[in-house]
Amino acid sequence: MIALFFRDLKLSVRAGGGAMIGVLFFMTIVAVIPFGVGPDLNLLARIGPAILWIGALLASLLGLDRLFQAEREDGSLDLLLMQETPLLLTVFVKCAAHWAATGLPLVVASPFLGLFMNMNELAIGATMLTLLAGTPAITFIGAVGAAVAVALPRGGLLVSILVLPLAVPVLIFGVSAVYAAIQDPAPFLPPFMILVAITLFFAVIGPVAAAAALRHSAD
Amino acid sequence: MMSHAAYVLSSYAVAVATVAGLVLWVVGDGRARQRELKALEAAGIRRRSVEATGGEST
Amino acid sequence: MSENSLAIRKFSDLANPTRFLALAARVLPWLAVLTVLFFAVGLWLSFTTEGDYQQGETVRIMYVHVPAAWLSMMCYTVMAISALGTLVWRHPLADVSAKAAAPIGASFTFLALVTGSLWGKPMWGTWWVWDARLTSVFVLFLMYLGLIALNRAMEDPARSARVSAVLVLVGFVNIPIIKFSVEWWNTLHQPASVMRLGGPTIDPEFLWPLMVMAIAFTLLFFSLHIAAMRNEIWRRRVTSLRRQAARNAGRESLAP
Numbered sequence A: 001m002i003a004l005f006f007r008d009l010k011l012s013v014r015a016g017g018g019a020m021i022g023v024l025f026f027m028t029i030v031a032v033i034p035f036g037v038g039p040d041l042n043l044l045a046r047i048g049p050a051i052l053w054i055g056a057l058l059a060s061l062l063g064l065d066r067l068f069q070a071e072r073e074d075g076s077l078d079l080l081l082m083q084e085t086p087l088l089l090t091v092f093v094k095c096a097a098h099w100a101a102t103g104l105p106l107v108v109a110s111p112f113l114g115l116f117m118n119m120n121e122l123a124i125g126a127t128m129l130t131l132l133a134g135t136p137a138i139t140f141i142g143a144v145g146a147a148v149a150v151a152l153p154r155g156g157l158l159v160s161i162l163v164l165p166l167a168v169p170v171l172i173f174g175v176s177a178v179y180a181a182i183q184d185p186a187p188f189l190p191p192f193m194i195l196v197a198i199t200l201f202f203a204v205i206g207p208v209a210a211a212a213a214l215r216h217s218a219d
Numbered sequence B: 001m002m003s004h005a006a007y008v009l010s011s012y013a014v015a016v017a018t019v020a021g022l023v024l025w026v027v028g029d030g031r032a033r034q035r036e037l038k039a040l041e042a043a044g045i046r047r048r049s050v051e052a053t054g055g056e057s058t
Numbered sequence C: 001m002s003e004n005s006l007a008i009r010k011f012s013d014l015a016n017p018t019r020f021l022a023l024a025a026r027v028l029p030w031l032a033v034l035t036v037l038f039f040a041v042g043l044w045l046s047f048t049t050e051g052d053y054q055q056g057e058t059v060r061i062m063y064v065h066v067p068a069a070w071l072s073m074m075c076y077t078v079m080a081i082s083a084l085g086t087l088v089w090r091h092p093l094a095d096v097s098a099k100a101a102a103p104i105g106a107s108f109t110f111l112a113l114v115t116g117s118l119w120g121k122p123m124w125g126t127w128w129v130w131d132a133r134l135t136s137v138f139v140l141f142l143m144y145l146g147l148i149a150l151n152r153a154m155e156d157p158a159r160s161a162r163v164s165a166v167l168v169l170v171g172f173v174n175i176p177i178i179k180f181s182v183e184w185w186n187t188l189h190q191p192a193s194v195m196r197l198g199g200p201t202i203d204p205e206f207l208w209p210l211m212v213m214a215i216a217f218t219l220l221f222f223s224l225h226i227a228a229m230r231n232e233i234w235r236r237r238v239t240s241l242r243r244q245a246a247r248n249a250g251r252e253s254l255a256p
Helices: A002-013 A018-037 A039-064 A068-072 A074-084 A087-116 A121-151 A155-166 A168-182 A189-218 B002-042 C001-012 C017-048 C061-090 C094-124 C132-154 C156-187 C206-253
Strands: none
Touching: A002 A087, A002 C001, A002 C061, A018 A039, A018 A087, A039 A087, A039 A121, A039 A155, A039 A168, A039 C206, A068 A074, A068 A087, A068 A121, A074 A087, A074 A189, A087 A121, A087 A189, A121 A155, A121 A168, A121 C156, A155 A168, A155 C001, A155 C132, A168 A189, A168 C156, B002 C061, B002 C094, B002 C206, C001 C061, C017 C061, C017 C206, C061 C094, C061 C132, C061 C156, C061 C206, C094 C132, C094 C156, C094 C206
């Protein structure tokens, strides 16, 4: 399992994988927003956390369709299906590797982009923390979409369409936790705890559903 | 308050249009499929098993 | 075929498409007549009852809006049950049912959104409010459309059914979370300035047309659903017959 983790990690970091592209996409989105809303620093500071979250959401959807497709193309998906270890665990490990390759760089990159958005240190820290807690949930939800669309030749866009409505709660609680941290009266912990709960919930539901979808699309 | 009649009427119009669209789609689809089945039957192609199996393509 | 025979033993009546077709042919006319009757009564009631002193004439929009919203949720429930039927019991008609229900559910959700918007314009002064209820219905609409797109994208009906069943179930589990989160988000951003509609104190004056229309819409849904299922069965039959014809033709051309 650990071998699988590192294999996936290496594959996605190396040739043409989604890792660097994802971060680049994230940076581009965040860089483009000020051109749309204007260079008003106060406004940017206010909507900065939301922009970072939306950017991270879109960026982590980017590489999702490749999660199982490469395996399907070279036939190793069938091997994974027939393995002794439960498919559930395999899917979970693959999700973890995918997150480490694409989600983690987003979290690391977010403070620098936060500086562009004229956010203060507290907001940057809160955004980073919530992204760290929230992006795994997006990966796990996305795994269901990726497994569902694995049989399709051009499933990439479809995965995003299917996954985005399901990812609404993650976005809501991520952003509201950040705003709760910045604005004094609102408590930070409740939304953050709910965000963590959602992540844990999808860490269970996501691999189960993804494994079921993979098994059914195989035979 | 009578100015709201336009909203009421248009919402009923949308409802009628949506329902009519659905009904027409379902009925039309059914007619088309039945025509295809008849055409195939006329061409002498019959289901292998008209008896109880009925589990085609599932 | 062993799978099918097992299923037939379990659900002796409905598992067999041929028998389902016979049943549908018998039930559909009655359902259609009942639907028309209920609609006639419901429409008559909803146009003859008095307007609300507060909402005025616009209360009549509710007679369409509430049943449509109810159906949008019921249809997803029907799809979720069908998805369970596909995955757990391998019921051969369950995937047909789920696939047939998706466009119908999407239409009713669309209807609920549009009529809600038309109600909101005179009442709230704006076409759209990012209200918790509206927003979650909108997310539901997006989910319907995604499911339809997925069903369209896959060639093999059996496989697409099982795969989209997984997605339906994940969505079904998710709906309460979405609803909860949207409500949270709503209280965060909008201190309850929006007037709540309905409420527990509905005058029986409005309750009657509402009930009749709700029953009429539910009947309409079931007649459409059964008819759409029948269409889907026919469609699969046509496909399999065409394939068979092609195979026969190939065999004949090979034979001397």
